[in-house]
Amino acid sequence: MIVETGHYALVLAFALSLVQGIVPLWGALSNDRSLMAVGAPAALAQFAFVGLSYAALTYAYVVSDFSLINVIENSHSLKPLIYKISGVWGNHEGSMLLWVLTLALFGALVALRARHMPDDLAATVLAVQAWVSAAFLLFILLTSNPFARAVMAPMEGRDLNPILQDPGLAIHPPLLYLGYVGLSITFSFAAAALINGRIDAQWARWVRPWTLIAWMFLTVGIAMGSYWAYYTLGWGGFWFWDPVENASLMPWLAATALLHSALVMEKRDALKVWTIFLAILAFSLSLLGAFLVRSGVLTSVHSFASDPQRGVFILMILVFFIGGSLALFALRAQALKPGGLFAPVSREGALVLNNLLLTISCATVLVGTLYPLALEALTEEKISVGPPFFNLTTGLVFLPLFVIMPFGQMLAWKRGDLLGAAQRLTFAFGIALVAGVLFAVIHGEPALAVACAGLAIFAIVGAFVDVFGRITSAGLSPSVLWRRTIGLPLSAWGTTLAHAGLGVSLLGIAATGWGVERVMAMRAGDVSELGPFTVQLQGVHQRPGPNYSETVAMMTVSSGGVVLGTMNPSRKFYSARTMTTTDAGLMTINLGQVHIVVPEQSPDGSIDVRMYWKPYVALIWLGALVMFIGGGISLTDRRLRIGVARRAQPKATGASPQPAE
Template sequence: MIVEIGHYALVLALALAIVQGVLPLVGALRHDGPLMAMARPAAVLQFLLIGLSFAALTYAYVVSDFSLVNVFENSHSAKPMIYKISGVWGNHEGSMLLWVLILALFGAMVAIFARSMPEDLRALVLAVQSWIAAAFLLFVLFTSNPFARIAVPPLEGRDLNPLLQDPGLAIHPPLLYVGYVGFSITFSFAAAALISGRIDSAWARYVRPWTLIAWIFLTLGIAMGSYWAYYTLGWGGFWFWDPVENASLMPWLAGTALLHSAAVMEKRDALKIWTIFLAILAFSLSLLGTFLVRSGVLTSVHAFATDPQRGVFILIILIAFIGGSLALFALRASALKPGGIFAPVSREGALVLNNLLLTTSCATVFVGTLYPLALEAVTGEKISVGAPFFNLTFGPLFIPIVLAMPIGQMLAWKRGDLLGAAQRLTLAAAIGGVGALALYAMRGGSVVAPLLCGLALYCIVGAFVEVASRIAGRGVPASVMFARARGLPRSSWGTAFAHAGVGLTLFGLAATQWGVERIVTAKVGEPIEVGPYQVVIRSIEPRTGSNYREWVAHSSVLSGGREVAQINPSRRNFAARQTMRTEAGIVTLGLGQIYMNMADQHDGGAVDVRLYWKPYVALIWIGGLVMSLGGLLSLADRRLRIGIAKRAKVRTPVRASPQPAE
């Protein structure tokens, strides 16, 4: 009964979503209060119903109810509990249910938290969000129903792909989905703005927290996914320019651009058309990602069981929403009143530059991802657009972005002083330059890596120069500086951390050039040099796990003859599915990592191993975390708070020095 209640809840959510998509829209157009007012309770209840449905499916997984096709195909009664639960979204149907759940969650959050919004705008946002939800609910119910039943249930399920039986699966997709789906709400805001004509700086203020939330989660999701690929796929790579990865990178680039142009719109009432366009673009790219993964256009590690019918359905959703919003956009764009004009050398000028570069790099990724697919569809010729293409196109576009980032932070709104900004960045540039020289002297090799590392250092230091200049001063006591630091708007800190995070990631990426790779046939007890360390395999032993048997190479990492860490790569054999999976051994030493992978064993105790020493590689993901922290700080900024922030005691922050930056 629980299962069918969950099924009915999903259908009921569809009915509610359809009504919620129509009545508030009519209400907003007719300025009818009660009709608009129904959007909020409906949005909350819609979320509760889909939540109930998701809970029912989870229950079916937990108790191994194999009368559900979905549970039978993706679960197994002997699977550990955590993988039973994460298995709910480890398959196509369940992950689509999670997708609509998050859609409804964003709708409910707008209904509950966005109190200070004009009623008609909120009603329109919730109505548009509801159309999206209704479209995807239809998709779930009619092409990918997780509640399909089996008349005579089998006694045991087919189990989850061993590659997906990993804690990474429990975290990576939900994070990514919150990011992807989060852009649905900015899309809804954009459509609502176009319908109501409320395209002004207040709109930008309302939409900004939602953009930030989506951006934070997308950043975390991408970083997490890349780390997961790094440690499970077993060849030490973390980014493959795989179309599915690109599909997550594109909305991230568009979302980053949106974040910055919304700041201009909020402060200066300018870039309005562009900001609305970016909001539409970010969600369109999210939808495109969904289409690529689910339609069977791609075959990749990410591709779920594919079905042309599903692809067509998503394509229709894609065309309807993108086409509809662009048509609306074309209708309204000419009627928009132009906002303030501004000088090229100013904060907003810098943000425009940022936008140009980000969207161009987004377009580059778009072409690199879709061109081979289109070519194959038209001529049948298969070409591979891999890392070389992206390194040559994406790289040169990103370097000016990083160069300009600290300068943009230093410029004032309206009228900036480029020379002054450059002067204040002397220190950062000097540190970058010295760092690059020092690294070149230490490591030698190509000049590219030291130069990029120098650029990264400049970016990290430069990110904090502006904040530091507002805190520190000659002869200012430490307590005052601390008070000033606390008093700075959190969004200033957010900007600093997010920009520094970009620098950290860039440093980690540049440092991959100094990596060492060894592919050797090693004997037990024989040390292998890898970078500054030696690795010795102590013994190779069999071990039996819960549903696999494995050979483990117990190894030590030595530095100067002293053991500094142990590393235990293994090769697992999943008998039930007759699949092998290598489990890489990873140790983090400082910011670098030793990555060890075991391949075939030979007679006589020798074994093929692949060893990598990857200096500073951890910075890639630490950078991602720092970027998200920056986003979180921005989100916590008082002036960006969503309307719940009625604290009993509001203290006016003590603000010390120049310009209200954002």
């Protein structure tokens, strides 16, 4: 009964989303307050119903109710409880339900904030959000129903794909979905602005927290996915330019651009058309990602078993929302009043450059991802656009951003002083130079790694130069310094941390150039050098797990005769799916990691071992965490953002007040 109740609740949620999509919009268009007021309660109820439905499916997984086809196909009675719960979203149907739950969650959050928003804006946003929900609910109910029942319930399920039985899976998709779906809210805001015809600084103010939330979760979601791939797929890489990874990177690039252009809009009432366009683009790209993963046009570790019917349905959703919003955009965009003016060298100018570079990288990734698909569809020729293409093109476009970032923070609104900014960044440049030399001495080749590491240091130090300058500009007495430190708006710290975090990630990526790799066959007692360390295989033994059996290699890592620790890389065999996975052994030493995989065991008792030493590799993901924290700090800053239009000044004096963030 619980299962069917969940099923019915899902259908009701769909019915409610239709009501929510029609009535409040009707109210907004006819200026009828009673009708507009339906939006918020309907959104809350819709969230409650989807939540109920989700809980029912989770219950079915937990009690191993094999009368559900979805549970049969993706669960096993012996699976640990955590993977029964995370298994709910480890498959196509369940993950779509999580997607819709997240959509409804964001709708409910907007509903809770609706009292502080203009009635018509809240009503229209909720209505557009409901259309998105309705489309995906119908998609689930008609093509991907997790509540479909089996005529005869088997006593055992087919188990979750072993590669997904991992704590990484427990966190990665929900985080990513918060990001993807968070962008639906900015999309709804953009569509609402176009429908209501009011696009101004206020709008940017309402949208800001939602963009930030989506961006934050997208950032950690991508980082989490990258870390998961790094330790489960056993290739030692952290990013593969897999189309599905690209599908998450593109919305991130667009969201980052949106975050910055919305800032210009909020402060200076400029870049309005562009900002609205970016909001539409960001969500369109996240829909495109959904299409790529679920339609079966590509196969990858991420793609779920798919059928063409689903692909066509998602394509229709894609066309409807992207086409509809762009049509609306074309109709309304000319009506926008141009906002504040600014000189090329100014904060706005830097942000425009930022937007330009981000959208170009986004376009590059898009082309690299879609071109092989299009080519295959048209000529049946299979080509693979690999990492070299992406590394080169996105690298060329993205790296300049690290140079611009610190400058952008230093420039004043409306009219900036490039020379002054450069002077104040001399310090950061010096540190970066020294660091580059140190890196070259310690780690040596390749030159690209050294250059990128130096650039990363410049970005990190440069991120702090601005706040440091602001704190010290009014004199160096401790009381003044203290007053200024706490007086500094939180969003300034948010910017600094987010920018520094990106630099930290770059440092981690640059350092992969200094990595060491060894592939060899080892027997118990064998010793191998790995960069600065010595690795010894102590022995191999078997260990039973709940729904797998495991071959574990015991290895010790030592440096200069001192044992630093033992590692247990393993291979797991899952009998239900007759599949083998590798569990990498990881040891973190000073931000670097020793990464060992045992892909094969030979009959003669030796094992194949792949070992990596990756200095500073942890920084890649720590950087994302720093960005997340930066975003969070900025989110807590609820002040309105005011851009001060400064007059051109003859020269920058250290004592002049800095622009407020």
